[in-house]
Amino acid sequence: MISPVLPKEGTLAAPRKRGRLKVFLGMSPGVGKTYEMLRAARRRKVEGADVVVGVVETHGRKETSSLLRGLEVMARKPMTYRERTLLEFDIDAAIARRPDLLLVDEYAHSNAPGSRHPKRWQDVEEILDAGIEVWTTLNVQHLESLSDVVLRITGVRQRESVPDSALSRADDIELVDITPEELRKRLAEGKVYVPETARLASDNFFKLENLTALRELALRRAAQTVDDQLTARLREQGASGPWAAGERIMVLVTGDTMAAPLVRTGRRLSDMMMDAQWTVAHVDRPSASHHGVGSTGKLSDALKLAEQLGARTAVLSGDDVVRAVLDYAHSNHVTQIVLSKGRDSRLSEWLGRSLAAELLRQAHGIAIHIITDGQDPQTEPRHVPAPRSRDGWRGYAVGVACVVAATALALLLDRTFERVDLGVIYLTAVLAAGAIYGLRPALAAAIVAFLTYNFLFLQPQFSFAIGSPTDVLTLLVFLGVALTTGALAGRVREQARAAQRRASAVSALLAASQSLSGIGDRSEAARILAEQTSAAAGSGAAVLLPHEGELAVVAGTPHKPDLDAEAMAAARWAWEKGEPAGFGTGTLPQVRWTFHPLQGVRARVGVAGIVATALASGSDEEKLALALLDQGAVALERADLAEQALETETLLRTDRFRDALMNSVSHDLRTPLSTVLGASTTLIDLGDKLKPAVRADLLLSIREEAERLSRYVGDLLDMSRLEGGGLNIRSDWIDVRDVLNAAAKRVSRRLGDRKLVRDFPDRLSLVMVDQGLLEQALVNILENAITYSPDGSNIELAAYEDRGAVVISIEDEGKGIPTSELERVFDKFRRMEVPSDRTKGAGLGLAISKGFIEAMNGRIAAASPIMDGKGTRILIRLPKAIATHPNLL
Known part of the structure; x- marks a missing residue:
C-alpha cells in the first residue's frame, strides 16, 4: 500500500518555496550525464551542502561508482510486482530526510506498478513542491514532443517520456556533450554497455x-532553453522587443491516429517561434454521428497530452467546421493553423472541398501547416473495425424491411391501377428508414430500393438491364432523390438526437442547480451531489469532505463506499494538490476510483470520486459529470459560508449578550449589593444607638435589595438556560387560573397602592404546559406592569378561551410603549426608560417570558396603547391539545 506523506487539513504552516531543478541533458546514453552530476554534487558537498543520493544508476561503470564514495545513498523501497521484488526510489523517505540537494537519476524512468506516481518526473515534482533542490539526468529522445522525430531517426519508439512542460520548469539545464565519434569509441571500449550489448547497439541505435541527429536535437533544445530564460529576464526588466506574444498557433485535432503527432508538432512550432502561445482545438459537429470509443479515447488522450505539453485546449461547436475554426482564429488572433491532410475522398480533394483546401482558400493572413502521416501505408497496422452493435444491424434490417413493405405495396398498386408513380412509395420507405435509424440505414435502403425498382418495374422486368434512355434518366433521378432524402432524413434525426442529448444535459444541470441552490447543509448538499453524479456517470459516486483535519466519506450512491488505503491516498492527493488522482491520471492510476477536487469560487471544499469504469474519457457523460461537480462545489462552498455566517451571528449575539450582561452586572447587581452592604454595616456598627424605626427601615432595605438581587440572578440564570438550550420542560395538564392566582400572590407585596383586578371565567379548559415556567413568565410580566404603572392605578389579570387556545391577558395603565418599540419590547436588556430608579429591572423579564412561552409552543405579543393613548396589554396564547366545539364555548 502506498500512503503519501501529506500535511493534515487545518494545520497552519508557512508556504514552502519550491525547490530548484537542474537537469543534466544529453543526446543519448553513455555521454556522461550521471558522471558529471556526481562530480558537481561532490563539489557542493565540499562547500558544506547536505547532499543525498536518492537514486543513481551506475550500470556497472567503475568510474561512476567511484564517485559515490563519501556520499549518503538512500535505501530503495522494495515493490512486489508479479512475484518479483523491484527496488524503487523512496519518495516519502526523501521528503522526510529533507537534504539541501537530492540526486535523482533518470528523469524519464517508469515506476513499478503500484507506486504513487507512474513516472519518476512526477516524483521529482512532489519533492520540488516540498522545497528540496533536485538534480536529475535526461536524454533528449525522452522528450514527449520529440518522440515522433526520434522514431523516424532511429526507428525505435521510446516507451518512456517526459512532458516538455516538466523540462521547461527546470531552473537550470546543463548540456553534457561529446562528439558522436567519441561516444562510439567509448561504446567499443565497453564503457557504456557490456561488449555483447555494445556490438548490437553500435549497429542499431548508436x-x-x-547520434549526429540526436546531438543536434539536444543542442537545439538547450539553446531554446537559454533563449527562453533570456526572454523572461528581458520581460522582467521591461525591455521592448518582438517577443513570443506576436505568434499564436492553433492545432486542429480529431479522433484519428494523427491527433498525438499533431500536438507534438504544435509544441515544436511553439519552441521554434520563441515559445509562442498555442492552442489545441477540436470541432464538435452536432449533426455528425458520434465517433466510436476508440476515436473518443484518442481525442481525449490528445487533449491531455496538449495540456501536459503546455497548450491550452478548446472544444468548438458547429456544423460548418471551416467557419467555426476561422471565427475562433480571428477572435483569438491566431497566426498559424496546424492540421493533418486527413482522409478526404479523391473527389473532395479534386473539387477543393477538403478541410485543408477550404482553409487555404478562406484563411486570409493566417499561415496553414498541413501535416501528412509519416507512416508507410503498407506497414501501417490495419484498422480492425469494432464489431457493430445489435442496434446498428437492426437499423439496416429495418431499412431493408421498409423497402420490402414498399415493394409489396407497389406490386399491389401496380396490379390494381394502370398508372401509379411507384417511385414515391420507395422514397417514403427511404425516408422512414432515415427517420428511424439515421443516415447509413437510409442510404442502404436507397440503394436496395433503386435496385428493386429497376428489377421489378422497369423494362425489361426481372433484369437489372435498362431498356430505354428515359428509364436511365428516371433511375438516376430516383437514386439521386432517394440518396438526398435519405441523407436529409438521417441528418435531421442525428440533429434531433444531438439536440436531445444537449437538452438532457441542460435539464440535468438545471435539476441539479435547483436541488442544490436551496441547500444550506453540507451533508445534504453532498448527498444530492453524489446522487446527481452517479446518475450522470451511470455508476457509483462518492463525496468526501474535510472533518477534523482528515477527509471523510460523507455521501455515496448507490451506497456509501468503504474506501481502502490506496483510494484514500488518491483522495487526499486530489484534496491537497487540487489535481485529479486515481484511475486515468498520473497519480495512483491503479486505484479503481477517479477522484476530482471540488473547487469552489474561493477555496477547495472537498473531493468527489467516480468509479473508474463508469465514464469513457472525453465522453458527453464525463463532461456532464464534471459540470455537475463544479455546481456541487459551489453549493458546498455556499453551505460552508452559510454555516460560517450562522456561527458568526451566534458569536455576535453572544458578544452583545456579554456586553449587556457586563453592563447589567456593573449597575443592576452592584447597586443592591452596595445597599445591603451599607445597611448591614450600619446595623453592626451603630445597632445599639439607632432608633427602632431606623433599624427596621434598614432591615427592610436589606430584605428588599436581597430580593431584588435574587430576582436579577434568577433572571440571568433563566436567560442562560434559554441561550444554552438547557431548558428542561416538564409539561402536565393544568388549570391556568391556579397558575394566575399563584403568580398574583408572589407579586402581591410589590403592588403598593396599585390594585390587581382578576377576571376569570367559572370554567377553563386544561392545557399541557410546564406550571413552573408559566408561573415565572407571568410573574415577570406582572412585575414589569407594576414597575411601569403609576401609584393608584389598576392592573388587570384576565383569562378566557377560544376554539383552539386559552388566552391570558395582563393590562396596565402606564404610559404605554411607543409603536416603533413594540417589535423590540421582548429583546434582551431592552428597557423603555433609563434605569435611574432602582426599582427598574435589568431588562430581561419580558425576554425570559417570551422564551418560556415559546418553549411551551405558546405565543406572546404586546399591544399599546390600549385606551386614551396609554396602557399596555400583554397577550399569551396557549394551544389546546384538542380544539373545542363552538357549541361548547
Missing part, C-alpha cells in the same frame, strides 16, 4: 547518423 549509428553515426543517428
Whole structure:
C-alpha cells in the first residue's frame, strides 16, 4: 500500500518555496550525464551542502561508482510486482530526510506498478513542491514532443517520456556533450554497455547518423532553453522587443491516429517561434454521428497530452467546421493553423472541398501547416473495425424491411391501377428508414430500393438491364432523390438526437442547480451531489469532505463506499494538490476510483470520486459529470459560508449578550449589593444607638435589595438556560387560573397602592404546559406592569378561551410603549426608560417570558396603547391539545 506523506487539513504552516531543478541533458546514453552530476554534487558537498543520493544508476561503470564514495545513498523501497521484488526510489523517505540537494537519476524512468506516481518526473515534482533542490539526468529522445522525430531517426519508439512542460520548469539545464565519434569509441571500449550489448547497439541505435541527429536535437533544445530564460529576464526588466506574444498557433485535432503527432508538432512550432502561445482545438459537429470509443479515447488522450505539453485546449461547436475554426482564429488572433491532410475522398480533394483546401482558400493572413502521416501505408497496422452493435444491424434490417413493405405495396398498386408513380412509395420507405435509424440505414435502403425498382418495374422486368434512355434518366433521378432524402432524413434525426442529448444535459444541470441552490447543509448538499453524479456517470459516486483535519466519506450512491488505503491516498492527493488522482491520471492510476477536487469560487471544499469504469474519457457523460461537480462545489462552498455566517451571528449575539450582561452586572447587581452592604454595616456598627424605626427601615432595605438581587440572578440564570438550550420542560395538564392566582400572590407585596383586578371565567379548559415556567413568565410580566404603572392605578389579570387556545391577558395603565418599540419590547436588556430608579429591572423579564412561552409552543405579543393613548396589554396564547366545539364555548 502506498500512503503519501501529506500535511493534515487545518494545520497552519508557512508556504514552502519550491525547490530548484537542474537537469543534466544529453543526446543519448553513455555521454556522461550521471558522471558529471556526481562530480558537481561532490563539489557542493565540499562547500558544506547536505547532499543525498536518492537514486543513481551506475550500470556497472567503475568510474561512476567511484564517485559515490563519501556520499549518503538512500535505501530503495522494495515493490512486489508479479512475484518479483523491484527496488524503487523512496519518495516519502526523501521528503522526510529533507537534504539541501537530492540526486535523482533518470528523469524519464517508469515506476513499478503500484507506486504513487507512474513516472519518476512526477516524483521529482512532489519533492520540488516540498522545497528540496533536485538534480536529475535526461536524454533528449525522452522528450514527449520529440518522440515522433526520434522514431523516424532511429526507428525505435521510446516507451518512456517526459512532458516538455516538466523540462521547461527546470531552473537550470546543463548540456553534457561529446562528439558522436567519441561516444562510439567509448561504446567499443565497453564503457557504456557490456561488449555483447555494445556490438548490437553500435549497429542499431548508436549509428553515426543517428547520434549526429540526436546531438543536434539536444543542442537545439538547450539553446531554446537559454533563449527562453533570456526572454523572461528581458520581460522582467521591461525591455521592448518582438517577443513570443506576436505568434499564436492553433492545432486542429480529431479522433484519428494523427491527433498525438499533431500536438507534438504544435509544441515544436511553439519552441521554434520563441515559445509562442498555442492552442489545441477540436470541432464538435452536432449533426455528425458520434465517433466510436476508440476515436473518443484518442481525442481525449490528445487533449491531455496538449495540456501536459503546455497548450491550452478548446472544444468548438458547429456544423460548418471551416467557419467555426476561422471565427475562433480571428477572435483569438491566431497566426498559424496546424492540421493533418486527413482522409478526404479523391473527389473532395479534386473539387477543393477538403478541410485543408477550404482553409487555404478562406484563411486570409493566417499561415496553414498541413501535416501528412509519416507512416508507410503498407506497414501501417490495419484498422480492425469494432464489431457493430445489435442496434446498428437492426437499423439496416429495418431499412431493408421498409423497402420490402414498399415493394409489396407497389406490386399491389401496380396490379390494381394502370398508372401509379411507384417511385414515391420507395422514397417514403427511404425516408422512414432515415427517420428511424439515421443516415447509413437510409442510404442502404436507397440503394436496395433503386435496385428493386429497376428489377421489378422497369423494362425489361426481372433484369437489372435498362431498356430505354428515359428509364436511365428516371433511375438516376430516383437514386439521386432517394440518396438526398435519405441523407436529409438521417441528418435531421442525428440533429434531433444531438439536440436531445444537449437538452438532457441542460435539464440535468438545471435539476441539479435547483436541488442544490436551496441547500444550506453540507451533508445534504453532498448527498444530492453524489446522487446527481452517479446518475450522470451511470455508476457509483462518492463525496468526501474535510472533518477534523482528515477527509471523510460523507455521501455515496448507490451506497456509501468503504474506501481502502490506496483510494484514500488518491483522495487526499486530489484534496491537497487540487489535481485529479486515481484511475486515468498520473497519480495512483491503479486505484479503481477517479477522484476530482471540488473547487469552489474561493477555496477547495472537498473531493468527489467516480468509479473508474463508469465514464469513457472525453465522453458527453464525463463532461456532464464534471459540470455537475463544479455546481456541487459551489453549493458546498455556499453551505460552508452559510454555516460560517450562522456561527458568526451566534458569536455576535453572544458578544452583545456579554456586553449587556457586563453592563447589567456593573449597575443592576452592584447597586443592591452596595445597599445591603451599607445597611448591614450600619446595623453592626451603630445597632445599639439607632432608633427602632431606623433599624427596621434598614432591615427592610436589606430584605428588599436581597430580593431584588435574587430576582436579577434568577433572571440571568433563566436567560442562560434559554441561550444554552438547557431548558428542561416538564409539561402536565393544568388549570391556568391556579397558575394566575399563584403568580398574583408572589407579586402581591410589590403592588403598593396599585390594585390587581382578576377576571376569570367559572370554567377553563386544561392545557399541557410546564406550571413552573408559566408561573415565572407571568410573574415577570406582572412585575414589569407594576414597575411601569403609576401609584393608584389598576392592573388587570384576565383569562378566557377560544376554539383552539386559552388566552391570558395582563393590562396596565402606564404610559404605554411607543409603536416603533413594540417589535423590540421582548429583546434582551431592552428597557423603555433609563434605569435611574432602582426599582427598574435589568431588562430581561419580558425576554425570559417570551422564551418560556415559546418553549411551551405558546405565543406572546404586546399591544399599546390600549385606551386614551396609554396602557399596555400583554397577550399569551396557549394551544389546546384538542380544539373545542363552538357549541361548547
